Amino acid sequence: MSDATPAERRLAEARPALQAFLADAAGARGAILGEVRPLSGGAIQENWLLTVEFDGGELPGRQDLVLRSDAPTAVAASLGRAQEFLVLRAAQAAGVTVPTPLWLCEDPGVLGRPFYVMQSLGGVAAGHRVVKNRDLGGHRDALAERLGRELARIHTIVPPRGDLAFLGPPAADPARAAVQRYRAYLDALGRPRPGLEWGLRWCELQAPTPGEIVLLHQDFRTGNYMIDEHGLTGILDWEFCAWGDPMSDVGWFCARCWRFGRDELEAGGIAPRAPFYRGYEAESGRPVDPARVAYWEVMAHLRWAVIALQQGARTLDGGEGSLELALTGRVYPPDLELAVLAMTPPAAWEAS
């Protein structure tokens, strides 16, 4: 076993307070924390797998739970854990398959920052394993159709919603608002990126007419859902939720940058688009608009490029000195930029 990381030491020190919180939240006479293991995939949050033995209460006996807390430095535009907890509840109420959110703790006395605890799902999420390992996820067309249905259920949540008031009012023109937002992020990064500016200008000129506004997951893609040998076990990573154009989530899921090398399987590297669209349309009654989806796929590459640059910059800000983040900031942007340019050659600037 490797030595304890600072985060592991922090969690070990918090053990008594955490046990007391868990017992109280579950209405149990006591809670004994067994194994505590960090889960991968948290550039923005820390995720821990906890084995807890409850004495009575709402979940008596041995339980596998996931604890999700803010990382020491948060990324712009992502929700805090308290907000994410409320989004997760709303999604579950809308019929989306998610890990059941259990308890939220905003008392800094327990872990030093907010966290919540949710049910632990079985299965695999890592994108490269999902696209490669065909023994997982059941029939791939059926999985894509199911994911289309899940996304449609997320999109049944529409503003105004008192419980989601922290999301703010929806933008009048989500596409142009996105262009402004990514320009502001580039400005904050303080380095010129003419390749991305080219794409953002194209997006400004080609912005679709504002239409329906729904709750967007904004990171609904391969890598952010879990599957086991039978099929989907849950949709993860809700920290980027916002109001916007439903076709934006469809484009994000299908964008080439989220196919993990299986470019020919345009729905997330797992299936053709048809079954994914079919599930989405059947569940929502809303036709998929291919032109709008194509537009949002350009935006998807721009958005991921800006996020990758932000993650790379975090290693320079005296934040976490992570080689993984540094490489994210170096390796992805040129590829994403080339993809944007390939989709927006001069001939694609004709008035639409």
Add this chain to the structure above:
Amino acid sequence: MRDFPDGAALLRLARSLLLDEILPLVPEDRRYQARLIANAMAIAAREAASGDRDLEVHRKDLAALYGEATQRPDGRPMAESFQEANERLSWRLAADLRGGQRDADPEVFAVLRRAAVARLAAVNPKALAAYDSDATDGGDQDVQ
């Protein structure tokens, strides 16, 4: 002139040793980190081997877009480094694009594409295969 093996060659040798001899001994849960290290070394080695070549090509491209000279009239090099010139002209191009002064400009498009290809070749040359062979047009680029 530097003695051989130079920095790029040393990095390549170190990376081979890491991947061939050390990686199999690394515990399963740390292999991902070892591969990150190998990837960082590969990028640094390619960057060291290419020297200023990409920067110089981009300098010429940007100068051509703005009708700037890249040498002084007496033939001596400019006082401004490639990096400085590229940064200054990239800011200008970024602002022009945002302001709509270079919409759909085919010359700008070619320059941006060539620059992105050069940067991708440094960090992930395998990914170039996903783009048409014409992604590498425009002459001086070495994308090996």
